[in-house]
Amino acid sequence: MAQPMVGGDGAHSYAKNSSGQGRVMERAKELINEAIADKLDLKLLKIDTSSTFRVADLGCSTGPNTFIVVQNIIEAIELKLLQADRQNPSTIEFQVFFNDHPENDFNTLFKALPHSRKYFAAGVPGFFQNRLFPKSTLHIINSSYALHWLSKIPKEIVGGNSLTWNRESIRNKRFVNEVAEAYSAQFKNDIESFLNARAQELVAGGLMFILIVAVPDGIPLSQTTLGVFYDVFGSCLMDMAKMGITSEEKINSFNIPNHRPTPKELESIIKTNKYFTIERMEQLANRMSQSTFLAKCRTSAVRAVYEGVVMEHFGSEFVEPFFNHFTVKVEENASRFEKFQNPIDLFVLLKRTGDELN
Amino acid sequence: MAQPMVGGDGAHSYAKNSSGQGRVMERAKELINEAIADKLDLKLLKIDTSSTFRVADLGCSTGPNTFIVVQNIIEAIELKLLQADRQNPSTIEFQVFFNDHPENDFNTLFKALPHSRKYFAAGVPGFFQNRLFPKSTLHIINSSYALHWLSKIPKEIVGGNSLTWNRESIRNKRFVNEVAEAYSAQFKNDIESFLNARAQELVAGGLMFILIVAVPDGIPLSQTTLGVFYDVFGSCLMDMAKMGITSEEKINSFNIPNHRPTPKELESIIKTNKYFTIERMEQLANRMSQSTFLAKCRTSAVRAVYEGVVMEHFGSEFVEPFFNHFTVKVEENASRFEKFQNPIDLFVLLKRTGDELN
Numbered sequence: 091m092a093q094p095m096v097g098g099d100g101a102h103s104y105a106k107n108s109s110g111q112g113r114v115m116e117r118a119k120e121l122i123n124e125a126i127a128d129k130l131d132l133k134l135l136k137i138d139t140s141s142t143f144r145v146a147d148l149g150c151s152t153g154p155n156t157f158i159v160v161q162n163i164i165e166a167i168e169l170k171l172l173q174a175d176r177q178n179p180s181t182i183e184f185q186v187f188f189n190d191h192p193e194n195d196f197n198t199l200f201k202a203l204p205h206s207r208k209y210f211a212a213g214v215p216g217f218f219q220n221r222l223f224p225k226s227t228l229h230i231i232n233s234s235y236a237l238h239w240l241s242k243i244p245k246e247i248v249g250g251n252s253l254t255w256n257r258e259s260i261r262n263k264r265f266v267n268e269v270a271e272a273y274s275a276q277f278k279n280d281i282e283s284f285l286n287a288r289a290q291e292l293v294a295g296g297l298m299f300i301l302i303v304a305v306p307d308g309i310p311l312s313q314t315t316l317g318v319f320y321d322v323f324g325s326c327l328m329d330m331a332k333m334g335i336t337s338e339e340k341i342n343s344f345n346i347p348n349h350r351p352t353p354k355e356l357e358s359i360i361k362t363n364k365y366f367t368i369e370r371m372e373q374l375a376n377r378m379s380q381s382t383f384l385a386k387c388r389t390s391a392v393r394a395v396y397e398g399v400v401m402e403h404f405g406s407e408f409v410e411p412f413f414n415h416f417t418v419k420v421e422e423n424a425s426r427f428e429k430f431q432n433p434i435d436l437f438v439l440l441k442r443t444g445d446e447l448n
Numbered sequence: 449m450a451q452p453m454v455g456g457d458g459a460h461s462y463a464k465n466s467s468g469q470g471r472v473m474e475r476a477k478e479l480i481n482e483a484i485a486d487k488l489d490l491k492l493l494k495i496d497t498s499s500t501f502r503v504a505d506l507g508c509s510t511g512p513n514t515f516i517v518v519q520n521i522i523e524a525i526e527l528k529l530l531q532a533d534r535q536n537p538s539t540i541e542f543q544v545f546f547n548d549h550p551e552n553d554f555n556t557l558f559k560a561l562p563h564s565r566k567y568f569a570a571g572v573p574g575f576f577q578n579r580l581f582p583k584s585t586l587h588i589i590n591s592s593y594a595l596h597w598l599s600k601i602p603k604e605i606v607g608g609n610s611l612t613w614n615r616e617s618i619r620n621k622r623f624v625n626e627v628a629e630a631y632s633a634q635f636k637n638d639i640e641s642f643l644n645a646r647a648q649e650l651v652a653g654g655l656m657f658i659l660i661v662a663v664p665d666g667i668p669l670s671q672t673t674l675g676v677f678y679d680v681f682g683s684c685l686m687d688m689a690k691m692g693i694t695s696e697e698k699i700n701s702f703n704i705p706n707h708r709p710t711p712k713e714l715e716s717i718i719k720t721n722k723y724f725t726i727e728r729m730e731q732l733a734n735r736m737s738q739s740t741f742l743a744k745c746r747t748s749a750v751r752a753v754y755e756g757v758v759m760e761h762f763g764s765e766f767v768e769p770f771f772n773h774f775t776v777k778v779e780e781n782a783s784r785f786e787k788f789q790n791p792i793d794l795f796v797l798l799k800r801t802g803d804e805l806n
Binding site: 140142183184185187192193195196197200201203210211212213214215216221222223224225226227 | 498500541542543545550551553554555558559561568569570571572573574579580581582583584585
């Protein structure tokens with residue numbers, strides 16, 4: 091059942107609750123501006139007035155967020171160039187590469203490109219665990235809310251053994267240690283591949299900005315709102331089986347190729363890569379309060395993200411009843427959502443070292 | 449009414465008649481290979497082993513022809529690099545930009561990209577009369593069967609005056625001198641813009657390959673098969689008006705933004721641009737005989753090209769009866785098609801001079 095936005099500026103209002111999200115984006119912008127001002131060394135990058143400055147956004151989707159971030163990056167670089175030499179206005183040209191997997195809707199992305207943009211735009215289809223660009227051709231890479239997507243479901247999960255999980259674990263496989271470890275190992279593999287590919291593509295001194303949703307350190311997944319989300323999602327699937335709309339076998343073979351790391355987990359993976367230094371790692375102000383309203387908000391956001399995978403696995407007739415039921419269930423579990431800690435928005439600034447590639 | 453392909457290897461067979469088209473593509477490949485072997489100066493291009501070699505295909509559509517041409521270009525360059533230094537195998541990486549207008553179906557293009565390609569691929573949406581790439585970043589540009597598309601209908605044609613054409617000229621406006629001159633002037637403008645944009649993007653010594661369908665020098669349009677095509681097309685439109693399916697006003701406001709130049713016309717436009725030298729200009733073997741079969745073949749090719757513009761102007765219900773009628777009319781006019789000379793496939797090789805940009 092559709093619920094209208096809560097008006098006014100009370101505790102549950104949209105205006106009040108969306109400001110958290112706005113604060114996250116605002117803080118990410120500040121961190122990017124500071125990074126470009128303080129950590130970007132134009133001489134090290136070998137940028138001169140006739141250069142092309144190349145920026146890539148990995149996991150761009152169809153906009154408009156990617157355009158906002160890219161415009162901010164370019165304005166920060168222009169400001170830096172202006173401050174570096176006020177006498178000789180720079181004639182540097184910008185080229186921006188928008189990357190996402192080959193099934194992304196690039197047609198929509200291209201039609202949405204801002205008309206008055208200050209850069210030459212290109213779309214790059216491909217998986218960012220692989221190489222996407224020629225060596226040493228990028229100066230800045232951004233990736234917002236994309237690195238949690240895995241290249242595949244861990245092989246331990248899709249194997250024949252997976253049917254041996256008991257009923258409770260079908261409802262929420264992510265709480266099973268072996269499953270959590272398999273996802274974590276796949277994430278480690280994928281981030282290592284990602285960093286090695288980017289190390290080839292980024293020039294020495296180049297910067298990479300990563301924004302990712304993480305699980306707070308030291309708190310079991312089951313005691314976070316993300317854990318509650320997984321549990322409610324799984325329990326909804328089980329309800330569908332009870333109603334005869336799907337089967338437990340079908341639910342057991344449903345897996346989503348993503349993983350939310352903890353800050354420590356991500357940090358330790360990055361630190362094994364000698365081509366990058368962590369210049370900054372900051373937990374941004376929480377974008378959500380644990381309010382009931384936000385649980386509701388979350389529902390439509392969840393649908394936006396998961397509708398595709400749910401439809402692919404369970405079929406299109408499944409989608410509507412499932413998400414309707416999910417909305418109801420989230421309401422019922424509001425107090426559980428309010429009890430636990432939210433995931434965090436983690437900003438990581440990496441710098442490409444001068445180390446030559448092997 | 450659908451007609452099956454004519455089998456066997458008789459005069460009207462597909463096998464016989466398609467060989468002309470194959471010959472054109474084969475010859476274009478030879479000319480590109482020769483150009484890369486003889487006219488590409490790697491030192492002038494400042495290509496060393498750590499460089500990125502950048503190729504752009506302008507007007508790429510959705511493949512697969514663009515992939516075939518690009519692969520051929522890259523293999524020719526690899527051969528040249530190998531011959532230049534057999535001791536030190538090149539580690540040069542290739543980046544290929546596929547360009548077409550923003551309404552092109554890049555999703556289809558991206559999904560069709562060869563999996564085993566030797567290059568990093570990117571799509572670039574935009575009109576090639578404008579800048580598309582940063583300055584001095586491309587080494588080779590290819591454009592096959594695309595440059596006849598104009599940036600717009602000449603303003604003289606869309607003006608209020610256009611209703612003053614008489615009945616015969618509505619049927620075939622292209623035979624009216626003022627109209628032909630307006631299209632020719634628009635083509636000149638567009639090619640000048642195209643060359644000026646490419647002069648900025650191509651490095652000194654960079655090559656550009658152009659393949660374009662041209663009208664033979666010294667023959668009036670009305671006495672070429674292209675003229676017969678225009679006439680039959682216009683007469684079909686008039687028949688539709690007689691049947692009450694459309695109106696003469698609607699036909700009068702129907703214009704297709706393309707122009708087929710003569711070789712001399714194209715040559716003289718290029719020669720006014722100081723940033724390019726014409727290294728070669730060759731009429732390729734005719735891809736079509738004037739046979740009745742080819743007139744039929746042409747019908748489906750015509751539909752592939754013109755269905756979009758016809759649908760946009762006359763509506764979707766118009767398309768099927770129109771092209772059915774067109775097929776019949778082409779048959780009726782077979783002897784006229786056989787009497788006149790076909791348009792020619794023209795290959796032009798341009799080289800970017802060392803002249804600095806103003």
